[in-house]
Every structure is written in C-alpha cells, then in structure tokens.
Amino acid sequence: MASNGVVMSAAEVRRAIVRVAHEIVEQNGGCDNLMLVGMRTRGVPLAHRISEAIREFEGESVGVGALDIGLYRDDLPARGTEVHIQPSEIPDDIADKRVVLVDDVLYTGRSIRAALDALIDYGRPERIQLAVLVDRGHRELPIRPDFVGKNVATARSDDVLVQLEETDDVDQVLVTERRD
Numbered sequence: 001m002a003s004n005g006v007v008m009s010a011a012e013v014r015r016a017i018v019r020v021a022h023e024i025v026e027q028n029g030g031c032d033n034l035m036l037v038g039m040r041t042r043g044v045p046l047a048h049r050i051s052e053a054i055r056e057f058e059g060e061s062v063g064v065g066a067l068d069i070g071l072y073r074d075d076l077p078a079r080g081t082e083v084h085i086q087p088s089e090i091p092d093d094i095a096d097k098r099v100v101l102v103d104d105v106l107y108t109g110r111s112i113r114a115a116l117d118a119l120i121d122y123g124r125p126e127r128i129q130l131a132v133l134v135d136r137g138h139r140e141l142p143i144r145p146d147f148v149g150k151n152v153a154t155a156r157s158d159d160v161l162v163q164l165e166e167t168d169d170v171d172q173v174l175v176t177e178r179r180d
Helices: 010-027 043-058 076-082 110-120
Strands: 005-008 034-039 063-067 098-106 127-135 147-151 158-163 172-177
Touching: 005 010, 005 127, 005 147, 010 043, 010 127, 010 147, 010 172, 034 043, 034 110, 043 063, 043 098, 043 127, 063 110, 098 110, 098 158, 110 127, 127 158
Parallel strands: 034 063, 034 098, 098 127, 127 147
Antiparallel strands: 005 172, 158 172
16 A cells, blocks of 8 residues: 555656656557547646647647536535536547546546546547546446556555646645545
8 A cells, every 4th residue: 555645756747647648649549530638627737738748749739628527426415515517628529539538546436437428428439548647446337547647556545636736836646544
C-alpha cells in the first residue's frame, strides 16, 4: 500500500502526461479522427495538457472536450443537494471518432460508467478509450484504463488527491488517510 504523502511530484506528473500522450498517438496510429474528453474537474486540464503534448511532438492539434457526469451518477439520492453541475462542452460531433476519456483517478469505476452513459448521449463514437493519471485499484465494475500515468497501491481507507496547477496552484499527487 502507498504510504501517506506525495506519490507523484510535479516532474513525475509532467513525465506521466507526456508518456500517456505518446501512448495514445501510438495506439491510435496518429491523431486522425481522435478527440480527448476530460471529465470535470481535473480530467479537463489533464486532457488539455495531453493535447498540448501531442501538438508538441506530432505538430497536430487534437480536439478537447469537457464532460460533466453529475446527473449520470448512481449515488444521486445519497448526494441530495450536493450535486454541482457544470456544462459539458463537446466541441465536435463524436460520432465515428476515437474518443479518449480522461480522468485524474480511477478507483471503483463508477464515475467512468457514468461518463460512458453521458458520452453516449452525444453520439456513437467508433471507440472509447480511457486515460487516467492514477489507477488506485479497488474496482467495483469491470472497467480498466487503456493508458495509465501511474499505478498506486492504496487501501480503501486512503484518499488519493490529485492537485494540478490549473485548479490547485501545484502539481502533485498525494495519498492520505481518509478522515470521515
């Protein structure tokens, strides 16, 4: 299990994003017909960073969208009025595109299931792949990522906190004990 503290520094986050960007391009045979869709909140800046990395080494732009899964979650009754909905912004038609869904942490798989439902409401992509910065295990659904920045072994009682410059003024990943 991961010990409490920083498990990815700013440099490690940067390297992971660049590596994932290379893997996406390689596995998809280039950038044609490719779109990145970040899950709100931290998946969106990660998708933009991956797109920028691809532009730097391929010289091609890959479109980036933002997806809010708030209304698709399976825990809505438990959340009550705590649900904060932000607009989804899908810039192009996703029909027949290869879409890479981007999120910060993969845990039980329930958020990804909700994201798949939300994404399908926008059309029928040729393929959907999943890229995550951190895979912490403990899946409750049969979902696995295609691209992973780092696998981090955690206890269910741990919290994994991804902090990004765009949202938190720092790039790092922390593992802490959950305080309920």
